[in-house]
Amino acid sequence: MSLLEVDDLTVTYRTAGGDVPAVRGVSFALEAGQKLGLAGESGCGKSTMALALLRLLPRTARYTGEIRFDGEDILTMSWGRLRAVRWAGASIVFQGAMHSLNAVQRIGAQIAEPIRLHSKATEAEIRRRTGELLEHVGLPARRADAYPHELSGGQRQRVMIAMALACDPKLIVADEPTTALDVMIQAQILTLIESLVAEQGISLLMISHDLSVLADTCDRLAVMYAGRIVEEGPAAAVFGDARHPYGRALAAAFPRIGDPASRRRPQGLAGDPPDPADLPSGCTFHPRCPARLDHCDKLDPRLWPAGDDARAACVHVLPDKGLSLVAKESA
Amino acid sequence: MSAPILSAEDVHVEFEARRGGGRARAVDGVNLDIAPGEIVALVGESGCGKTTLARTLLGLERPTSGRVLHRGTPLAYSSKALKRFRRDVQLVLQDPSGSLNPRHTVYDAVAEGLRIHGDVPNERERVADALSRAGLRPPERFFLRFPHELSGGQRQRVVIAGALVLEPNVIVADEPVASLDASVRGEILALLLRLRDELGLAALVVTHDLGLAWNIADRVAVMYLGRIVETGPVEKILTAPEHPYTQALLSVLPDAPGSPVVLQGEPPDPTRIPPGCRFHLRCPVLASGAAAAAGVDGACRGEDPGVLAGGTAVQAACHYARTVSSSADPAAVVRP
Ligand SMILES: Nc1ncnc2c1ncn2[C@@H]1O[C@H](COP(=O)(O)OP(=O)(O)OP(=O)(O)O)[C@@H](O)[C@H]1O
Ligand SMILES: Nc1ncnc2c1ncn2[C@@H]1O[C@H](COP(=O)(O)OP(=O)(O)OP(=O)(O)O)[C@@H](O)[C@H]1O
Ligand code: SF4
Ligand SMILES: [Mg+2]
Ligand SMILES: [Mg+2]
Numbered sequence: 145m146s147l148l149e150v151d152d153l154t155v156t157y158r159t160a161g162g163d164v165p166a167v168r169g170v171s172f173a174l175e176a177g178q179k180l181g182l183a184g185e186s187g188c189g190k191s192t193m194a195l196a197l198l199r200l201l202p203r204t205a206r207y208t209g210e211i212r213f214d215g216e217d218i219l220t221m222s223w224g225r226l227r228a229v230r231w232a233g234a235s236i237v238f239q240g241a242m243h244s245l246n247a248v249q250r251i252g253a254q255i256a257e258p259i260r261l262h263s264k265a266t267e268a269e270i271r272r273r274t275g276e277l278l279e280h281v282g283l284p285a286r287r288a289d290a291y292p293h294e295l296s297g298g299q300r301q302r303v304m305i306a307m308a309l310a311c312d313p314k315l316i317v318a319d320e321p322t323t324a325l326d327v328m329i330q331a332q333i334l335t336l337i338e339s340l341v342a343e344q345g346i347s348l349l350m351i352s353h354d355l356s357v358l359a360d361t362c363d364r365l366a367v368m369y370a371g372r373i374v375e376e377g378p379a380a381a382v383f384g385d386a387r388h389p390y391g392r393a394l395a396a397a398f399p400r401i402g403d404p405a406s407r408r409r410p411q412g413l414a415g416d417p418p419d420p421a422d423l424p425s426g427c428t429f430h431p432r433c434p435a436r437l438d439h440c441d442k443l444d445p446r447l448w449p450a451g452d453d454a455r456a457a458c459v460h461v462l463p464d465k466g467l468s469l470v471a472k473e474s475a
Numbered sequence: 476m477s478a479p480i481l482s483a484e485d486v487h488v489e490f491e492a493r494r495g496g497g498r499a500r501a502v503d504g505v506n507l508d509i510a511p512g513e514i515v516a517l518v519g520e521s522g523c524g525k526t527t528l529a530r531t532l533l534g535l536e537r538p539t540s541g542r543v544l545h546r547g548t549p550l551a552y553s554s555k556a557l558k559r560f561r562r563d564v565q566l567v568l569q570d571p572s573g574s575l576n577p578r579h580t581v582y583d584a585v586a587e588g589l590r591i592h593g594d595v596p597n598e599r600e601r602v603a604d605a606l607s608r609a610g611l612r613p614p615e616r617f618f619l620r621f622p623h624e625l626s627g628g629q630r631q632r633v634v635i636a637g638a639l640v641l642e643p644n645v646i647v648a649d650e651p652v653a654s655l656d657a658s659v660r661g662e663i664l665a666l667l668l669r670l671r672d673e674l675g676l677a678a679l680v681v682t683h684d685l686g687l688a689w690n691i692a693d694r695v696a697v698m699y700l701g702r703i704v705e706t707g708p709v710e711k712i713l714t715a716p717e718h719p720y721t722q723a724l725l726s727v728l729p730d731a732p733g734s735p736v737v738l739q740g741e742p743p744d745p746t747r748i749p750p751g752c753r754f755h756l757r758c759p760v761l762a763s764g765a766a767a768a769a770g771v772d773g774a775c776r777g778e779d780p781g782v783l784a785g786g787t788a789v790q791a792a793c794h795y796a797r798t799v800s801s802s803a804d805p806a807a808v809v810r811p
Contacts, residue, residue: 185656186627296741326521327683331727331737353657360729397657399686400730402714408668410690412661416626 145215146173147314147347148197148234153209155189155196164420166192168371169209171447176314179341179348181358181379183394184368185417190351191239193368194317197349198230214314231262235308239319239351242300245292251303252278252288259310277306282336298329305336316341317349322357334361356398359383367391370418370428373447377454387456389435427459435460439470478547479508480677481532481564481645482785485541488527492746499745501527503701504541506785509645512675514667516688516709518724519698520742525681528698529647532679533566562592565638567648574634575622581606582618585636592641601640608674609636610666628659635666642674649681664691685728689713694787697721700743700753702782707789717796719760751776752794766795 155167166189174180182190195201197211199218211218213233218226238244246254255274259265265273275285281302292300301321308316318337322330338361341348352358358365358379365382367375367390375382375391386392393413399406415432418424424431426441433440437459443466450456459466488502501524509515517525530536532543534550534557543550545560565588568574575584585602589595606614609632622630631651638646648667652660668691670676680692688695688709695713696706697720705718716722723736738757743749749756755775758766766772771794774780780792791797 185658298741326742327685327724327727328520328738328742331735332739335735335737354729355657356729393658397661398729399689401685401689401725401728406690407710408691410661410664410668412663412665413658414662416628416659417656 147176147178147214148174148349149210149212150197151210151212153193153196153211154207155192155201156206157192157202158204158206162421165423166205166371166420167196169446170368170371170373171209172366172373172376174315174347174349176347177341177345178364179350179362181355181362181365182349182351182368183353183355183358183365185394186353187417187420188368189371189420190368191319194236194319194349194351197317198234198236199226200236231258232311233313234315234317235311235313237301237304237308237316237318237321239323241304242297245300245303247292250289250291251295255288255303255307255310258307262311273310277309278303280309280340281306282332296329297325298332301325301333302336305333305340309340312344313346315347315349317351319351320353321350323352323354330357337361354398355383355394367394370423371420372428372457374429374457375450375455376447377451381451381454385451387450387454387461388429388458389433389460390429391456393434427457437465439465439467442473443470477510479544479785480511480546481509481679482544483507483528483532483541484544484785485782486528486531486538486543487540488524488531488536489539497746500701500748501745502531502538503745503748504782505698505701505703506782507532507696507703507706508785508787509677509679510787511644512671512677513694514671514678514680514692516692516695517679517681517698518683518685518688518695520724521683522742522745523698524701524745525698526649529649529679529681533564533647534560535566558592561643562641563643564645564647565641565643567635567638567646567651575630577622579621580618581611581620581622581625581633584622584633585640588637588640594641602636605636605640606633608639608670609633610662611636626659627655628662631655631663632666635663639670644675645677645679647679647681650683651680652687653682653684660687661690667691685713685725697724700748701745702753702792704754704783704793705791706783708787711789716791717800718754718791718793719758719795720754721791723759751778752780752792754793760793760795769795769798771795771798 151171153167153170157164157166170193184190207219252274255277256270259270259273274288278285278287283302322333362379365379366373369390375386375388383395386395396411413432418428426443427445430436430440440459445457445459447455447457448461450461483505486502486505490499490501492499505528519525531538582602585605586598589598603614606617611617611632652663667678692709695709696703699720705721723738725731726736736759752775755761760766761775766775774794780794783790783792
């Protein structure tokens with residue numbers, strides 16, 4: 145049994161302007177101790193997917209499908225049980241959260257609060273645990289007395305990671321943990337996350353728009369486009385030899401310094417990501433796809449085996465490029 | 476190199492420190508030349524002074540000492556002289572969503588530059604021309620749109636069109652793609668390259684992204700704590716850097732060869748620039764003993780490696796690099 149199994153998950157936001165299908169049938173599994181990276185353009189549904197894992201979305205969001213954490217279905221479990229999972233099972237480092245620390249409370253108190261709420265530890269134990277957590281993420285224990293504004297962005301992100309570790313979770317979901325941080329600080333935070341998950345055998349789901357960072361940190365990568373995973377496989381395969389044209393375009397957007405192929409040749413992708421409320425027919429990527437075939441606007445391909453332990457949702461990996469499927473559908 | 480179109484000559488820019496303390500030496504002695512048609516990338520950690528230097532080159536900030544030269548003539552800071560200067564040297568701002576007025580149409584946003592300069596004849600034609608050069612075609616389709624009706628990449632193109640409408644010879648772009656998606660970023664960079672090839676447009680691109688420099692720049696200048704510490708052609712500096720700081724920056728990139736040299740601590744404070752080499756407190760070459768073995772550790776701690784000269788030569792402001800390397804030319808160094 146995998147630690148986390150997501151099966152045909154959909155999330156739709158109800159808005160005044162109509163339904164927004166933000167996640168449209170996502171399935172994947174994450175094994176204990178494994179690190180999975182989730183990439184994709186802004187708006188493709190990464191954060192929605194992450195928040196759905198612990199039912200943290202606003203009331204306007206409707207879910208279908210299944211999310212099993214340690215064998216239990218998150219979408220149907222009771223509130224009491226869900227609170228327990230959020231407390232001791234999985235924790236999320238939210239996107240941009242380092243900017244949302246409480247400005248008027250010392251960071252030590254902010255780290256201590258959930259420990260106090262959820263355990264019977266004494267004040268002295270809580271203080272010791274808070275100090276330990278800070279040291280663990282590379283901040284001196286005495287910084288517990290600091291207010292958020294006295295810390296740099298990188299230090300605040302370390303505090304967020306300390307909070308995520310407070311309950312010894314089995315899974316950490318980190319949504320854009322290094323975006324907007326400087327290269328050197330980014331390297332510090334990534335090294336920290338990597339060593340923490342390795343030491344404690346924690347599973348990691350890391351979300352980023354930067355495929356190169358994910359490829360470096362994670363075992364497996366999934367690429368999302370318009371609410372679906374369109375490519376998934378071992379990190380090196382997805383980054384180095386993507387089979388979906390979108391995955392290829394995303395990988396090519398991060399040049400390897402020293403590679404003559406990208407020198408004076410920036411690689412981009414024309415067009416804009418689709419509006420989730422108004423998706424193109426067939427393969428949602430077809431209007432921007434450099435490898436489009438005539439029937440791509442008719443066939444909506446689902447993930448199909450593409451190489452070793454990898455899958456892609458593109459007619460190019462389907463048997464006979466999906467032509468027989470198109471014929472069957474139109475018959 | 477042909478005569479530079481825009482130069483910094485021993486530029487210093489100081490600010491009153493924000494929270495007491497000494498003065499912040501945000502730019503602390505910089506020589507930099509940009510030749511016609513040349514793309515120069517200015518890279519370095521947050522707070523090292525890139526934006527301050529760029530603003531100074533644009534005449535938006537006055538140097539505390541040193542000077543900015545436009546086609547060999549020192550900048551004059553009267554509003555009339557600056558207006559004339561801006562026709563030739565244009566700014567492209569960071570963060571497209573922040574620099575466009577949400578209540579102005581695309582047409583007005585681009586025409587604004589012309590109106591400021593009183594260039595009313597052919598306005599429509601010139602706006603259309605700038606938009607299509609920035610890749611928004613057919614331009615008429617965009618005239619009446621508002622920023623919120625555009626994608627991030629399209630907004631960045633509008634900002635670029637606004638800079639192009641005056642037909643400048645140089646643009647200074649501060650993080651032009653930092654807020655864009657990876658797939659869109661390549662399109663904007665390709666646009667900058669095409670503008671250089673078609674119009675001979677020179678550019679100073681400020682970025683913390685070394686991959687961007689590899690993608691489009693001819694030359695790169697690496698800034699650390701107010702100084703350019705290494706400079707030269709992109710192929711050389713990004714594949715065989717000699718300054719330990721540049722080496723560290725490159726080593727932490729996700730797909731860099733070898734093991735990463737992660738510098739600890741925060742980027743240092745321009746109100747307290749260390750003596751000797753300003754990088755010495757974080758320098759892995761000094762910490763490992765390699766500088767001592769080469770007999771330069773005393774110099775690292777006590778002697779300023781100096782201000783690098785302008786021009787296109789390969790240079791590194793590092794005592795160690797100068798003793799072990801052949802290509803860093805000590806003669807190119809201007810002693811402070
Ligand atoms: N509360 C909400 N109500 C309606 N639509 C929403 C809501 N939150 C997100 N969306 C929409 O759902 C889609 C997916 O958003 P999501 O935040 O999951 O994207 P993302 O991949 O995390 O993007 P980014 O990289 O910008 O963080 C987008 O089209 C977004 O506009
Ligand atoms: N107007 C000002 N008053 C006081 N200090 C300033 C001012 N502008 C900049 N500084 C300081 O000067 C230093 C250089 O700032 P600058 O914005 O040039 O850095 P940067 O390299 O562009 O950084 P980033 O990559 O974060 O944009 C910083 O320490 C900054 O705090
Ligand atoms: S001069 Fe010395 S301290 Fe400075 S970068 Fe070179 S080796 Fe390091
Ligand atoms: Mg998100
Ligand atoms: Mg800046």
